[in-house]
Amino acid sequence: MVDLQGKDFLKLLDFGREEIEAFLTRAAELKEKKKQGIPVDHHRGKNVALIFEKTSTRTRCSFEVAAHDLGMGTTYLDPAGSQIGKKESIADTARVLAGMFDGIEYRGFEQSIVEELAYYSKVPVWNGLTNEFHPTQMLADLLTIREHFGYTEGIRLSYLGDARYNTGNSLMVACAKMGMHFTACAPKKYWPAEELVHICEELAEASGGSIRLTEDVMEGTKGADVVCTDVWVSMGEPDEIWQERITDLSPYQVNRAVMENAGPQAIFMHCLPAFHDLGTKIGEKISEKYGISEMEVTDEVFESPQSLVFVEAENRMHTIKAVMDLTLGG
Ligand code: CP
Ligand code: NVA
Numbered sequence: 058m059v060d061l062q063g064k065d066f067l068k069l070l071d072f073g074r075e076e077i078e079a080f081l082t083r084a085a086e087l088k089e090k091k092k093q094g095i096p097v098d099h100h101r102g103k104n105v106a107l108i109f110e111k112t113s114t115r116t117r118c119s120f121e122v123a124a125h126d127l128g129m130g131t132t133y134l135d136p137a138g139s140q141i142g143k144k145e146s147i148a149d150t151a152r153v154l155a156g157m158f159d160g161i162e163y164r165g166f167e168q169s170i171v172e173e174l175a176y177y178s179k180v181p182v183w184n185g186l187t188n189e190f191h192p193t194q195m196l197a198d199l200l201t202i203r204e205h206f207g208y209t210e211g212i213r214l215s216y217l218g219d220a221r222y223n224t225g226n227s228l229m230v231a232c233a234k235m236g237m238h239f240t241a242c243a244p245k246k247y248w249p250a251e252e253l254v255h256i257c258e259e260l261a262e263a264s265g266g267s268i269r270l271t272e273d274v275m276e277g278t279k280g281a282d283v284v285c286t287d288v289w290v291s292m293g294e295p296d297e298i299w300q301e302r303i304t305d306l307s308p309y310q311v312n313r314a315v316m317e318n319a320g321p322q323a324i325f326m327h328c329l330p331a332f333h334d335l336g337t338k339i340g341e342k343i344s345e346k347y348g349i350s351e352m353e354v355t356d357e358v359f360e361s362p363q364s365l366v367f368v369e370a371e372n373r374m375h376t377i378k379a380v381m382d383l384t385l386g387g
Contacts (some may be wrong), residue, residue, distance in 0.1 A: 062384065063384065068184065083387070093374070100382070102129075103129045103160075104130040106134065113164060115373045116162075119377040120381075123378035124381065147194070151174045154182045155177075163185060168184075171187055174255045190226060191224055196372075198204040204368070205324055209237055210237070213282045213283070213285050214282065215319070216286065218247070218306055220241035220248055225241060229254070238266055241260070254268060282319075285325075288352070289303065312354075312357070312358060319361070327359070327363065327369070331353065333356045
């Protein structure tokens, strides 16, 4: 029997496959209930704190909508609007907030910060993205894969781009835990840290999955069921890095040739936001400076029927709701 009550949700490495399945199953139930208009609000009277030291659209909205659906109140602490880390330590913040709230979400920089917050908090802490991991995104991705293919076991997932940051690392862990076949297609310097690769190789051996790292896009995406990518420059990274990233990662763009190489069964996924056209301020700036109008994914692939990015985005809410529900004793 899986019991998740009182647990923190800091990274998928902390959970067994059955527990991850339990989050997904609960998310699917909650999604179905929401679609049928059946309220699930048995957490009435509780309150959650949402700390965002980096900006967000999906994660913030998911936590807020999910909390309200569950009957809970929310307090949003924006990147500038609290004392955290500046006038007040993480340890003190954790103890203050845990006295007022039933759960705390944290999005920010190093994983060690959210781990410290959880250590000092007597209520569950949920990781809304750190430099190293993005575990709530993984539940949404796994749910999307499960809905589309009917299962996750044995799915071949290829990730193109910066594979050593939050999304790449987390996808590797998710695949290793779930018996999926993970391939990172990237220049060597963007491969995940060796230590994490070793941990994932061991997990994959136990789960029936596998881990592969390659610089060869065509070899790495041949026959993939899921082709994933992420932005080339992540939140908190300096603007000066754009030139280097464009040079290094342009050969790893997800375009028609990559999707055709994967095959007609392949779906495209992206945690979003994505640079696939000139519809953003940063996109325009990059286009003026470097003369490119698309980055990690072409507009053609992004808008194609193979692209499930908006289903994936919606699933953020249902899976985050499941995380709060089960860890708060749903
Ligand atoms: N995918 C994701 O985490 O999006 P936000 O940055 O908008 O929350
Ligand atoms: N790697 C991206 C993910 C955004 C959801 C970032 O950290 O900015």
